[in-house]
Amino acid sequence: MYRDGIACFTQEGACALWPYRLITILQKRLLDLHHGRFSLETNTAVTSVSYQDKSLDEPGYLLQTTRGPIKAKTVIHCTNGYASHLLPSLTGKLYPLRGTMSVQDPGAAFPRVGDRYSWTQMHQSRYDPETKRITTGLYYAQQNALTGDI
Numbered sequence: 001m002y003r004d005g006i007a008c009f010t011q012e013g014a015c016a017l018w019p020y021r022l023i024t025i026l027q028k029r030l031l032d033l034h035h036g037r038f039s040l041e042t043n044t045a046v047t048s049v050s051y052q053d054k055s056l057d058e059p060g061y062l063l064q065t066t067r068g069p070i071k072a073k074t075v076i077h078c079t080n081g082y083a084s085h086l087l088p089s090l091t092g093k094l095y096p097l098r099g100t101m102s103v104q105d106p107g108a109a110f111p112r113v114g115d116r117y118s119w120t121q122m123h124q125s126r127y128d129p130e131t132k133r134i135t136t137g138l139y140y141a142q143q144n145a146l147t148g149d150i
Contacts, residue, residue, distance in 0.1 A: 041067065049075060049086050104150045106143075114143030 030038045048064040052071075059071040077083060081096025118140065125137035141150050 041065070046086060106148065106150050110148070110150075112143070112145070112148050114145035114148065118142045 045066045046063050050062050052062050059073040061072045061075050063070045084091040120140045123137045126135045143150050
């Protein structure tokens with residue numbers, strides 16, 4: 001059970017993730033490895049994922065999409081807070097939430113450690129009925145190694 005408090009960790013070689021670059025690199029590798037067999041179907045919603053019996057020597061999953069069924073050996077869910085639509089076991093454990101992001105200049109006195117550390121603060125989430133504000137209880141920061149911005 002989660003208790004109110006502060007949790008933190010240190011990490012060697014901290015970095016920021018650039019989702020667009022990650023996806024385009026993965027796409028290129030998949031195209032190179034599976035030329036003629038790999039396609040990227042945009043604007044195609046998956047409406048259900050079911051496990052099939054592998055005893056027939058066929059891929060283990062059947063994905064129903066708006067363009068028809070797809071069979072797959074492996075399924076990687078790249079989704080958001082609405083994932084319980086396809087993964088019912090996540091119902092009540094994953095919630096859609098709007099996040100806020102900002103960039104701050106910490107000033108000259110703050111050391112440039114962006115390539116070595118990242119910071120995380122976690123505490124019990126709260127709702128203040130007076131201000132009607134929700135505190136999510138999760139804050140994390142990374143420093144840009146080139147600019148020093150947090």
